[in-house]
Amino acid sequence: MTSYDALLLVSFGGPEGPQDVMPFLENVTRGRNVPRRRLEEVAEHYYHFGGVSPINDHCRRLKAAIEADFAAHGLDLPVYWGNRNWTPYLTDTVRQMAADGVRRAAAFVTSAYSGYSSCGQYRDDIARAREQVPGAPEIDKLRVYYNHPGFVEPFVEATRAALDRLPAGLRQAAHLAFTAHSVPLAQPGRERYAAELADITEVVAERAAPGHERALVYQSRSGPPTQPWLEPDICDHLRKLHAARTEAVVVVPIGFVSDHMEVKYDLDVEAAAVAAELGLAFERAATPGTHPAYVAMVRQLLTERMAGPGAERPALGALGARPDDCPEECCRARR
Numbered sequence: 001m002t003s004y005d006a007l008l009l010v011s012f013g014g015p016e017g018p019q020d021v022m023p024f025l026e027n028v029t030r031g032r033n034v035p036r037r038r039l040e041e042v043a044e045h046y047y048h049f050g051g052v053s054p055i056n057d058h059c060r061r062l063k064a065a066i067e068a069d070f071a072a073h074g075l076d077l078p079v080y081w082g083n084r085n086w087t088p089y090l091t092d093t094v095r096q097m098a099a100d101g102v103r104r105a106a107a108f109v110t111s112a113y114s115g116y117s118s119c120g121q122y123r124d125d126i127a128r129a130r131e132q133v134p135g136a137p138e139i140d141k142l143r144v145y146y147n148h149p150g151f152v153e154p155f156v157e158a159t160r161a162a163l164d165r166l167p168a169g170l171r172q173a174a175h176l177a178f179t180a181h182s183v184p185l186a187q188p189g190r191e192r193y194a195a196e197l198a199d200i201t202e203v204v205a206e207r208a209a210p211g212h213e214r215a216l217v218y219q220s221r222s223g224p225p226t227q228p229w230l231e232p233d234i235c236d237h238l239r240k241l242h243a244a245r246t247e248a249v250v251v252v253p254i255g256f257v258s259d260h261m262e263v264k265y266d267l268d269v270e271a272a273a274v275a276a277e278l279g280l281a282f283e284r285a286a287t288p289g290t291h292p293a294y295v296a297m298v299r300q301l302l303t304e305r306m307a308g309p310g311a312e313r314p315a316l317g318a319l320g321a322r323p324d325d326c327p328e329e330c331c332r333a334r335r
């Protein structure tokens with residue numbers, strides 16, 4: 001039995017106005033091999049939405065929903081929020097937690113999968129923040145949850161709802177394109193990341209729309225063109241579908257937990273434009289956001305962790321529940 005005295009919501013962070021965009025992008029890409037051209041291009045995506053990323057508002061809403069859910073279940077635990085790349089910065093939040101007397105916290109990360117970008121880098125962020133704060137609390141990252149029913153169920157519902165929005169005559173033969181953020185093939189944990197995505201893609205497709213053709217594709221790649229990343233790209237995939245006479249597609253952003261910029265721009269603007277140009281009917285399924293099952297999952301992950309090794313660990317698909325501490329080879333910290 002482990003007891004926690006706070007929950008820490010850990011996220012990516014995003015700009016809240018045009019003046020934040022370049023400093024934010026510099027934070028994200030510091031020490032990484034991302035060409036300047038790509039940065040300028042991505043800056044335009046943010047300016048398109050007034051320089052404001054939807055991700056911070058999502059975190060505010062999620063935090064409020066978790067607080068309400070905790071209160072409704074008699075869980076008297078404060079919820080803190082800290083980001084990797086923008087205010088509120090994780091280090092400042094950890095400093096506040098220490099000042100408030102928090103001794104041991106559980107961390108919920110707004111990324112559901114294994115792999116360096118999704119898991120290991122957040123573990124590094126937490127470790128770095130703790131190093132910078134004297135008297136920092138212990139912080140245990142909750143397990144990877146891509147196969148938890150509370151993550152899967154919202155996608156099943158959203159996939160069905162998106163199918164229903166297609167013109168009736170196109171529904172039956174609609175293709176399901178599950179999409180996730182691409183990562184470099186050289187990234188630690190990339191194989192596990194892709195395996196988890198493939199596993200849960202099948203689960204969601206079978207539950208939401210058995211019999212429909214489906215594929216797992218990737219989006220939002222950056223880095224120099226010479227560097228290989230996970231493929232196929234969603235836009236290339238749409239062109240291929242069109243060439244094979246597919247008439248309708250439902251895009252399911254299975255790699256993401258909220259409608260942040262990679263969803264609002266790379267899918268709703270960019271991929272939707274490619275589909276329109278091809279005359280391919282296109283619907284994008286919602287992300288979990290603050291779906292009640294997803295919010296309840298946060299509490300269930302927390303109470304499961306408190307209960308210790310004997311606790312039931314719900315998991316769908318073929319791979320089973322991920323251990324609390326990801327094995328070295330998968331989410332390996334870089335430092």
Ligand SMILES: CC1=C(CCC(=O)O)c2cc3nc(cc4[nH]c(cc5[nH]c(cc1n2)c(C)c5CCC(=O)O)c(CCC(=O)O)c4C)C(CCC(=O)O)=C3C
Pocket residue numbers: 012013014015025028029032034038039042053054055110111112117118181182183184220221222223255256260261262
């Ligand atoms: C796997 C993965 C997720 C999913 C897991 C998770 O959710 O964490 C994710 C999420 C996100 N990625 C985001 C934004 C960006 N990612 C970038 C760059 C990169 N992402 C990568 C991977 C991932 N990224 C990688 C390997 C790079 C290359 C540089 C590097 O190795 O780090 C860049 C730089 C410009 C560019 O190259 O695109 C930006 C601006 C936002 C915020 C959106 C918003 O503002 O609403 C979110 C949620």
Ligand SMILES: [Fe+2]
Pocket residue numbers: 181
């Ligand atoms: Fe990213």
